[in-house]
Amino acid sequence: MPSTISSTQIALPASDLLRKIYQQQQPYTRVTPLLVAESLSKLIHGEVLVKAESLQKTGAFKFRGAIYRLLQMTPEQRQQGVTAYSSGNFARGLAAAGKILNVKVTLVMPADAPENKICSARKLGAQVVLCQQIEPSREEAAQKLSEDIAAQNGSVLLHPFDDPEIIKGQSAVGVELVHQLQEKQARCQSLLCPVGGGSLVAGCSLLFDTFNTGTQVYGIEPEGYAGMNQSLLVDQLSRAPGKNLSHCDALLSRSPGKANFEVVRQTGVKGLQVSEHYVVEAVQMAFEELKLVLEPSGAIALGALLQYPLQFNGQSVVVIATGGNIDKGLFLELMNK
Amino acid sequence: MPSTISSTQIALPASDLLRKIYQQQQPYTRVTPLLVAESLSKLIHGEVLVKAESLQKTGAFKFRGAIYRLLQMTPEQRQQGVTAYSSGNFARGLAAAGKILNVKVTLVMPADAPENKICSARKLGAQVVLCQQIEPSREEAAQKLSEDIAAQNGSVLLHPFDDPEIIKGQSAVGVELVHQLQEKQARCQSLLCPVGGGSLVAGCSLLFDTFNTGTQVYGIEPEGYAGMNQSLLVDQLSRAPGKNLSHCDALLSRSPGKANFEVVRQTGVKGLQVSEHYVVEAVQMAFEELKLVLEPSGAIALGALLQYPLQFNGQSVVVIATGGNIDKGLFLELMNK
Known part of the structure; x- marks a missing residue:
């Protein structure tokens, strides 16, 4: 300790x-x-x-945390859909979890994320928005963009790794x-x-x-x-x-x-x-x-x-x-x- | 049926x-x-x-069959060691099983077997003899050679896939x-x-x-x-x-x-x-x-x-x-x- x-x-x-x-x-x-x-x-x-x-x-x-997080949401929240940013694996996990639980998923991913991760999130039915910004860091730029999108489309904003659930x-x-x-x-x-x-x-x-x-x-x-x-x-x-x-x-x-x-x-x-x-x-x-x-x-x-x-x-x-x-x-x- | x-x-x-x-x-x-x-x-x-x-x-x-076969042998047979031919995976499995049970293993392998299979059998302590013959088939040529070796060194001859045990x-x-x-x-x-x-x-x-x-x-x-x-x-x-x-x-x-x-x-x-x-x-x-x-x-x-x-x-x-x-x-x- x-x-x-x-x-x-x-x-x-x-x-x-x-x-x-x-x-x-x-x-x-x-x-x-x-x-x-x-x-x-x-x-x-x-x-x-x-x-x-x-x-x-x-x-x-990442699929474990994603499916559990969606299971914790109320039916109303699930109907609003979720927005999150991720460099790839959380994106893929959340897209798969959303597909299983019928929750609309919007993902902000860095434009330089590996192609297989972007493609598979799209294949799983998620809407993927690529973030070109890398300042002050690619994570912070993507987070900001995901906040804006969630505010616009009224979905629940998720943080890929800083969410106690x-x-x-x-x-x-x-x-x-x-x-x-x-x-x-x-x-x-x-x-x-x-x-x-x-x-x-x-x-x-x-x-x-x-x-x-x-x-x-x-x-x-x-x-x-x-x-x-x-x-x-x-x-x-x-x-x-x-x-x-x-x-x-x-x-x-x-x-x-x-x-x-x-x-x-x-x-x-x-x-x-x-x-x-x-x-x-x-x-x-x-x-x-x-x-x-x-x-x-x-x-x-x-x-x-x-x-x-x-x-x-x-x-x-x-x-x-x-x-x-x-x-x-x-x-x-x-x-x- | x-x-x-x-x-x-x-x-x-x-x-x-x-x-x-x-x-x-x-x-x-x-x-x-x-x-x-x-x-x-x-x-x-x-x-x-x-x-x-x-x-x-x-x-x-192949390791499953190999370890079981050696476990079936009498202590005397195990001391004589075993000889077998294999294109690779049985060789690797038998070499590992021999190492665990302290049985000397001689392997006849085709000269064109994949290098990783030959190397790993040797690393596991087996003696590997490469067989250059391919007539009438590489399996039959290698089988003949393994029979000759077993007759010479007094070890137990194993057949990689035609042995009921x-x-x-x-x-x-x-x-x-x-x-x-x-x-x-x-x-x-x-x-x-x-x-x-x-x-x-x-x-x-x-x-x-x-x-x-x-x-x-x-x-x-x-x-x-x-x-x-x-x-x-x-x-x-x-x-x-x-x-x-x-x-x-x-x-x-x-x-x-x-x-x-x-x-x-x-x-x-x-x-x-x-x-x-x-x-x-x-x-x-x-x-x-x-x-x-x-x-x-x-x-x-x-x-x-x-x-x-x-x-x-x-x-x-x-x-x-x-x-x-x-x-x-x-x-x-x-x-x-």
Whole structure:
């Protein structure tokens, strides 16, 4: 636990509430497998398990938070439709959830979002508006545009990663994981989660904290976009420079969501930054060893083990791998590196 | 059931024996996930589930039969070591099983087997002998060589797909599948299995026949190597021409194993041939939609749905996808087609 607790700390849900949230989602979500990663286990002289959320419906964990959020809305709100901005995976998840629950979805996406993510959101029936602005950051510009659209069309504005209901929805990954670890009688000394806005790591850390599992949760960010890491170091919401080139298109937030940051400082999450070199190596390793297709943002937590093996020496580690939505062209480029 | 039953029919094991075999393997094998394939479901206006055996230890179902076969041996036999020939996936599975149970493994592999399969068998500690001969077929030449080696070094000679114990070992895929279908309360009107020598389809059909599930099992072969299909048509062991070029390196047997053929004619399996075009499309589809890395031999049963969608119209279908051991170069080539 950090030494300074913020005065704005938010209430942590109890474990039975988190289980109930999981059960509400279950008719719509897939149970994703927990796979053994043999070469990574050897590398750290421990045991590495990979929670393959890339095999979730829509290819990423974001579907869990999206379907749960829509399930929480009143029938009147659902009829108004929703508007959100997203770099891709939340867009895809929300579009699929909207299609299932018959809710009209409008999405603001950065104009440079991967083509497969834009196309699949459209295929799922969402209206996609591309945002060309990148100042002050592509996220903030897109957020502003989505606010304007929601005001115009009278729909409910959703925040992809700074909405307490969505954080609770993402915690389902952790509920499922705890259950699978119990089934396998496996330990988890460290849990590694990719961090963009931080809803996954916040959701999972809620669960591992609530269950008192003694697990250290790590939030893994690309170099240059490690806003969560930086915020944890100085114990206040901070902003990463965001100047590097990175293939982690889903993790380019410069600052974590406020609600997420409040959760992770309370649950004692630690941060780690991964360089592009190890992200690429992780995508290749997932192909060669795990037989999984991962996008760079989804492979980054595997990259953390490749970059910092000594830090996890002898441990039982669980890595969350999400998502798998990578354009073919980029995949082929990375495989040739 | 075929009208003529062979006089050499072999005894079909009872369901409780098959469950027991599965339990014996379980400490060593992984439970592989059953995934929803949405675009294929739409294509056939039904429901398609994919049993992702590519995520099994060593990247293919062959590990199941290999570990079970070694577990059946006496301590004396295990000390003698084993010799087998294989185009790759059985080699990898047997090498891994030998390493776990401390049994010396000698493997005869075709000289043109994929490099990743040869390397990984060596990495797992097996002694690999490459066979240059391809007449009368690369399988027969390699079998002869493995017989000579076993005679010389006094090891136990194993047949990769024509050994009743190995067939029983492969049936574990079916046991696990039946359990998963019950859990999901899902139906399986048709079960599609890739066929090389036929041990997987024989093993699975044993189970689906024994459990009286009303499932029609199909054996899926590449064009030009459809020995099982042809044998079923004329109700006797036959030989395919084997002249086509095919990327399905694990399925190039011209004739099914005798024991396998005897099982599948008793359990009423049907055969289907898939052209190379649909095999390649299936590898691409697995990447884009399922987020799975599949080798051509592992994707062929998905290809059957792409080639014959009308035959499965409106059905609940389960496809076995195995394995995922594809060289990077070939994968990139197929993705660019």
